[in-house]
Amino acid sequence: MIVSFKLNGEETTARVTGPLSLLDMLRDEVGLPGSKSACEQGECGSCSIVLDGELVCSCLVLAGDVEGSEVTTVEGVAGADVLHPVQEAMHEAGAVQCGFCTPGFVVAAVDLFESNPSPTTSEIKEALAGNICRCTGYGAIIRAFEQLAGRGT
Amino acid sequence: MGEGATALAGGTDLMVEVNFGHTRPENVVALRRVEELAQWEGGRIGAGVTWRRLERDGPRALAQAARTVGSPQIRNAGTLGGNVGTASPAGDGLPFLAAVDASIELASESGRRTLRWDDFFIGVKKTARRPDELISAIQLPEALPDRQEFAKIGVRNAMVIATVYCVVTRAEDGETRVALGSVAPTTIRARRAEELISSVASPGEEDLREFARLVSEEVTPITDHRSTEQYRRHSSGVLARRLLERCLR
Numbered sequence: 001m002i003v004s005f006k007l008n009g010e011e012t013t014a015r016v017t018g019p020l021s022l023l024d025m026l027r028d029e030v031g032l033p034g035s036k037s038a039c040e041q042g043e044c045g046s047c048s049i050v051l052d053g054e055l056v057c058s059c060l061v062l063a064g065d066v067e068g069s070e071v072t073t074v075e076g077v078a079g080a081d082v083l084h085p086v087q088e089a090m091h092e093a094g095a096v097q098c099g100f101c102t103p104g105f106v107v108a109a110v111d112l113f114e115s116n117p118s119p120t121t122s123e124i125k126e127a128l129a130g131n132i133c134r135c136t137g138y139g140a141i142i143r144a145f146e147q148l149a150g151r152g153t
Numbered sequence: 154m155g156e157g158a159t160a161l162a163g164g165t166d167l168m169v170e171v172n173f174g175h176t177r178p179e180n181v182v183a184l185r186r187v188e189e190l191a192q193w194e195g196g197r198i199g200a201g202v203t204w205r206r207l208e209r210d211g212p213r214a215l216a217q218a219a220r221t222v223g224s225p226q227i228r229n230a231g232t233l234g235g236n237v238g239t240a241s242p243a244g245d246g247l248p249f250l251a252a253v254d255a256s257i258e259l260a261s262e263s264g265r266r267t268l269r270w271d272d273f274f275i276g277v278k279k280t281a282r283r284p285d286e287l288i289s290a291i292q293l294p295e296a297l298p299d300r301q302e303f304a305k306i307g308v309r310n311a312m313v314i315a316t317v318y319c320v321v322t323r324a325e326d327g328e329t330r331v332a333l334g335s336v337a338p339t340t341i342r343a344r345r346a347e348e349l350i351s352s353v354a355s356p357g358e359e360d361l362r363e364f365a366r367l368v369s370e371e372v373t374p375i376t377d378h379r380s381t382e383q384y385r386r387h388s389s390g391v392l393a394r395r396l397l398e399r400c401l402r
Contacts, residue, residue, distance in 0.1 A: 065183040130225055130226040
């Protein structure tokens with residue numbers, strides 16, 4: 001089937017066969033590899049995207065279910081040559097180790113700061129509870145967002 | 154629903170099966186944007202209502218349960234109807250439904266019917282839903298007990314399938330309900346413990362201890378990769394007593 005949807009603000013179509021996840025469609029059919037494929041069961045958050053305004057794991061969305069929907073991936077959170085404040089904060093704080101989990105953290109944090117511009121540390125931790133960093137670089141990640149929230153030291 | 158069709162709500166159960174090659178549904182009915190299923194009026198909660206909404210607006214113990222489901226990503230997608238449809242012994246929302254004697258509303262081309270929770274859940278991931286039926290809503294009773302508490306025990310806070318789930322409710326007149334998940338093939342009620350404690354106006358240490366003992370006796374857990382039979386049995390009593398004490402405060 002052909003799926004038509006709005007991806008990062010642009011009308012997009014993709015061809016899918018069989019029960020394919022949105023994640024696989026984004027990576028393999030559309031050619032946007034920013035969303036990462038790791039656990040494929042919604043536990044690691046590395047494939048986080050925003051679907052019709054809701055932060056979700058794209059591995060748990062059926063590709064055909066986004067017909068007519070709006071999807072924002074990590075590629076769409078900022079303009080081509082600029083960083084989103086969330087990305088800048090991570091860059092500043094050195095909140096990246098191997099980088100595999102970073103896109104998911106970026107999308108989840110953008111979603112957090114859109115609804116809550118100055119989250120507390122525990123709000124940051126709760127909002128990112130669905131994103132796993134196996135380098136266990138959480139300290140720097142949390143510090144980055146404390147800074148952005150104006151709570152850093 | 155058509156013969157052989159698979160219902161897809163939030164995808165948090167079905168898509169895992171698809172991604173791991175355990176199922177390959179030919180025809181999928183995607184329910185995420187069906188407005189009627191997202192409707193929530195009084196005690197009638199549409200099957201498509203997400204954990205996120207239950208966390209904000211649900212009755213106390215159901216909201217507590219919703220808040221502990223997965224992660225923000227999972228709570229934004231997963232629905233109460235999906236939890237009911239999957240019918241896992243470890244379904245987060247099910248102990249609350251059992252404690253308040255909720256009913257499951259099923260819709261098909263031939264009409265609607267409602268089944269009480271204990272007629273609906275018949276085994277591990279087995280329900281009385283016919284293949285042509287869709288879970289349309291969950292019906293709660295009009296009056297809910299003032300005192301209601303939920304807790305679960307697992308190895309960490311987020312993203313965990315717990316080893317024991319428990320809801321305790323207590324009404325003005327003392328009527329107490331105890332529902333537990335992950336300690337039997339389906340969510341169960343500890344009816345002997347309920348009976349004992351419902352007739353005691355101000356339970357003392359002896360009553361609480363006997364209550365916990367009966368709960369531990371009534372559950373029928375197994376040993377698996379998440380926990381042991383013994384630990385589940387013990388923590389069922391501990392958890393139920395703790396929640397009852399919170400209700401009595």
